[in-house]
Amino acid sequence: MTVALLATPDSTASTLFGLYDLLSGARRDWQHLINQTSVDAPLLPRIVSRDGQPLRVYNDVLVHAHASLDSMVSADVVIVSDLAISPWAPLDDRYDREAQWMRERYEAGATLASACSGALLLARTGLLKGCEGASHWGYYDCLRREYPEVHWQPDKALVTAGVGQRLVMSGSGSSWHALGLFLIARFVGATEAMEVARMNLLDWDATSPLAYAAMMRTSQLADPVIAHCQEWAAQHYEADAPVAEMVRISGLPERTFQRRFAQATGLSPLDYVHTLRLEEAKQLLESGDLPVEAVAWEVGYQDAGFFGRLFRRKVGMTPAQYRRRFGVLARRLAGVATMQAAAAEPH
Template structure:
């Protein structure tokens, strides 16, 4: 049974889309439509078959009452924080809040609810400036984060313990990589496609991209399709090792370090790690390193040898062979395929910068 077949046989994954008076309707409803149309729209168009989406998106607000989003768009929530069903994913969409205006306690009820959902095993995600609220939960401490480029400086001052990366379109962090952030503007497309790829499969993420005419090179959900498999919370020892690996995967002998951190015998550690994550500790480290390498290949011109060193491989030849075996492309082929957006943005920005200089 394929992963997609397995998901299709189960109840749909419940995704809570948080709605507030500062939510922007385009991102909130865009994500809602994207998730509800997963599998359904493609099958209707290509196979003339009526199927249900593997996602159940629900709009959730503090009290469940009708509200008006930013720009006065009416929203009718499905539920309140108090009566919302159990959820698999919580998404904070873009918030029209000034980066220079402290959030204070305005949405502390929502932040507390998000923390509780995370502790129950849910994935938390933010689109663009929604990272303001995700950061308010305190769950990003010590992790990487991203948001709209115009917000990262202010977020860095307010949350200095978070390693803000404005140049990254998408960042995952936390235990089991269950904190997901997309960056500027329409990168909510990348967030939606990433969630589809992670929970349903890369093939269906590609179908959604083709159905909606998303620029595949811009969103590149396949870049994130092999991200860490989640769902393990039952083994706190392994969870602690995962958290450590997320920050130190580029060091020497990370598996041996995790064994020491666990306090377990090596064979016991290997067995429990595989049971909890579905991967051997070494494969887990390789996956973390390769996902970082993908982002470096997408976003810049650093030589492949330097990227290998950056993510923890001293042998660039080994890195290249491993990358091709795991990804299906050489690092150079991957850069050519998924680095298109960066070149396009550079070509567009250069004339504007020249005009601004005058």
Template sequence: MTCPDGASSAQALTVALLALPDTTASTLFGLFDLLQGTCRDWHMLMHQTEVASPFRPLIVSRDGLPLHAANGVLIQPHAGLADAPPTDVVIVSDLAVSPWQPLGERYDVEVQWLRERHAAGATLASACSGALLLARTGLLDGYEGTSHWGYCENLQLEHPRVRWQPDKSLVISGEGQRMVMAGSGTSWHALALYLIARFVGAEEAMQMARINLLDWSSTSPLAYAAMMRTGQQNDPVIARCQEWAALHYESEAPVAAMVQMSGLAERTFLRRFSQATGMSPLDYVHTLRLEDAKQMLEAGELPVEAIALEVGYQDAGFFGRLFRRKVGLTPAQYRRRFGVLARRLSGVASED
């Protein structure tokens, strides 16, 4: 499945986000927003076009009536368990409960519904302490699982047939690998990226990572910055030059070529280009080059010097200094950080 794009649009995947009185609102709504923003946000920022998300996230509760999350935030579900549509994925977000106080039978209705959805073919997922509900389904018995490190000890006591891995931020487990579990804290970000990569594609997952500054390590936000390739569209002369630059940015003198193509005096061209894009033509070309350099660093092992040449820089030293100034990381550091993430997401996308 790919991002909806005209005639290639595919039916949206329904993702049910289970809401309970112990639900943490930030994770529930954070997952909802990331899934709903998949593809949509990238196309809006990069192409100024509107596309729908390939996901259809729905908040589902026991009876479909409004309820308050653990922090008092009002949740308005889209459906109850009985009238929820067929689902491709069900997510249990984290629960604000003590790891040392068993849930008992409090959520057995939801646990049975999870079993039924899994039997119907849905992938089940949990974020952080949401693993408490997945474990009660019995579907993890004999498999690995993860949760917040503070919960794993008690989960091991209550569910000894599950191999709990508190040091893992993400575990793919269960029959047919249809149990996906995120560990501590904000590892729900990893869960969202995994689901996007698995059901839509690695490229779309990387887009969401870069837009929302999602990573498993501390990284300068500049490293995620992407080129707004289309800029403003109210100047057709400049728009035509932008289109040319996107295909010929590696040319030896791209700014001079754009000036000639525009038919404008150089000073007039520089002024109109800046007004349309918010940057000078040279900065625009640098940004195009660096954006493609990022993709090369993410995707393969081509030497930095070769990448510099590929994107139009004869001097690899200048390229390295420019990259660090604009991105906040050296090319080698960027590759170590995002090459791993890109390969991981590509591997997820190829599993199916």
């Protein structure tokens, strides 16, 4: 099977080449390592660029394409890897030629897949209308704004959609590992996918991407009154009745304030405060040993039960689960930083 990996100037080399290596090693690498036999790989990845010429992708890495769009007219699977572009700037028509080529491949029977922010280009094809979609957590606001007819799923690491489930999207960052394993399992076999996972120490992690997401604290200059209220909320999110206080600070009638705040931020004032509080709660859970009840109190919730339910709904796990998963990581990283600082001190 031929797998076309679409390369653009905004592709990242890590995802592009990572998928290339993962797919090309299915069955072949395991048999070579375990049974000392040489077998043909069942998947044939090919890097495809607009004109087939070498191109520099993001971070100035030179990529040599195997084929151009015009010459790659037969592909069983097409994958667009992540796009390192701002989520606040529309994609516009810069990759419309690639989008048209992807539509043509889909109409010819190919499966289309995207990794991470590559969903921006997959959505540009128009094939996701009425379907579920997944992308990097930092791009959902942009995607909802540009493609409101798609049912974006920020809590899912992998989504399949469309006729015959031939549209496949993975979520944030290294979820491309899950995309690669999924495609191998689907088109080669579960055994081969498991072999690749064991060879590369990959885990199809069940943790919701929401647990990794951080609030996108974007400054908005269109409404300075609301911007002033955002600044106040960032410093006083734990206060009693913060929404009422923001209404007072704004000097606006409450209904007008609610409407303007939602227009400026995409969130209601209360949801905005909840997001600020939960982001701080994440930091406290990662870095310290405060009981969950004390964390709730610190960020402005007197009812620890309500805090726990809200945290689970918004983050995808309980506060205790979050601490177990990310507290260990935070301590390990802090230990590495401390070790490096100690090594740098003169003796």
